[in-house]
Amino acid sequence: MSDHQNLLAEQRRSLILDEVRRRGGVRVNELTRRLNVSDMTIRRDLDALARQGVVEKVHGGAVPLAEASTHEPGFEAKSSRETGAKEEIARAAAQMVAPGAAIALSGGTTTFALARHLVEVPDLTVVTNSVRVADVFYAAQQPGARGATVVLTGGVRTPSDSLVGPVTDQAIRTLHFDVLFLGVHGISVQAGLSTPNLAEAETNRHLVRAARRVVVVADHTKWGTVGLSSFASLDSVDALVTDPGVRAEARAEMAEHLPEVVVAGEPQEPAEG
Template sequence: MADPGLLGPQRRALILDLVKRSGAVRVADLVEQLGVSDMTIRRDLDALARAGEVEKIYGGAVASGARAEEPGFEAKTHLASGAKAALADAAAALVEPGSVVAVSAGTTAYAVASRLLQVRGLTVVTNSLPVADLLRDNVADVAGTGPTLLLTGGTPTPSAALVGPLADQAIRSLYVDLLIIGAHGVSERAGLTTPNLAEAQTNRALIAAARRVVAVADHSKWGVVGLSAFAALTEIDCFVTDDGLDAPARAALEESVGRLIVAGSAEDSAG
């Protein structure tokens, strides 16, 4: 614990250093680490935000310039749509007929789910309302060969994910062969992150239930850090991205994940 007698500028300097090192901080953690009140921390974050050093989000702050807001599902659908299509094709190719597959929330995971309609004998577990709607609405169009759907309960987030204790309890009772999971942001230090604390917890439950974890994220997600981390890169068996990802980021992923697939190019590296 830091010295609670620190002056305001000293305390804010420590907070800024934590933000720069980890990408994000939570008010509750800072209260414990610095030994001051919740109100004091919030005033410090206000001062840092006014100076343009950090961006405040619900429950904490992220580095200035990090994408901390959680846009709705529709708002994210058209972002990097070409890259998402390429990596969705690559990720869907990893799904074996007759397996049990979990699909997380998010538009990239949704794009993968749209490729699973023709895979025979699948059981799909999802906490995504759009994925559930997609499978339900299209199963009649695939002559009865479409996936069997299991939808978790829970409370919906702005990104149309079902999260919370109800979702977590349902997921913990399951065992799946493969998990397809997206992320709000990905970085070498923070791993896979989201701005929603409850969604992070539910994502952790999905990862714990899966024999293999396939992360899908286009190049625009690299370097973005949300409030809460839900997986280290070393927990990812296969990471699927597009060929817009730069060389240093590819090298960092190759060193950490089990396998890196770069869609839209001939590269497919084993880590």
């Protein structure tokens, strides 16, 4: 299958998932008519979404898979979700980073994608509690090159390969950085930023406090999702970078409650002043 066909499949599955969440379920025959593809194609799409753990197949269609607010998928499981959207977000967020900046990247698969776009930016100082993010920068180091200085916190490893806990929090308390790029489990008007992991919530609170500017990187499926523990309100967020899959009503909420929203791949409004 070509890259073009893969992209179409990913876009189609994103549309299917949106329909499942919006309507509480979908039927195969409705999707074949709406998307103008075969019954077999839709069934393969539902199989793929079921493997990602985001829908449950039922006779004739699919329904949302309800996740407990304490459920935390592993890194590999999260990596398979919304991969195209994460790449778009990473490319847009990378444009916000200037050479020589001191930045922080939290754990998560979107910040991992962002790290891969930042390895060519010279003289960065990168603070992270993500083993995966640190590995990206270490693997890219070239002898004599002006690569990043990476500060990897200690701590206890979570299922998503983040380091959390008192050791992590103490390390972050002593640091200050220009921009924090923050991946989240969920973001909503009522709950703010949230995660299913209590220790990670506390670590994220310290990351937010240590940053002059907080940029949340989150694909459209994160809007309206709520994890067990809230760690910051939307007032703490300076910018959100998301993808074009975000719905019109969600865009309106974002514009109302956030000072800056960047939709990756879409022209941005020029800054005032």
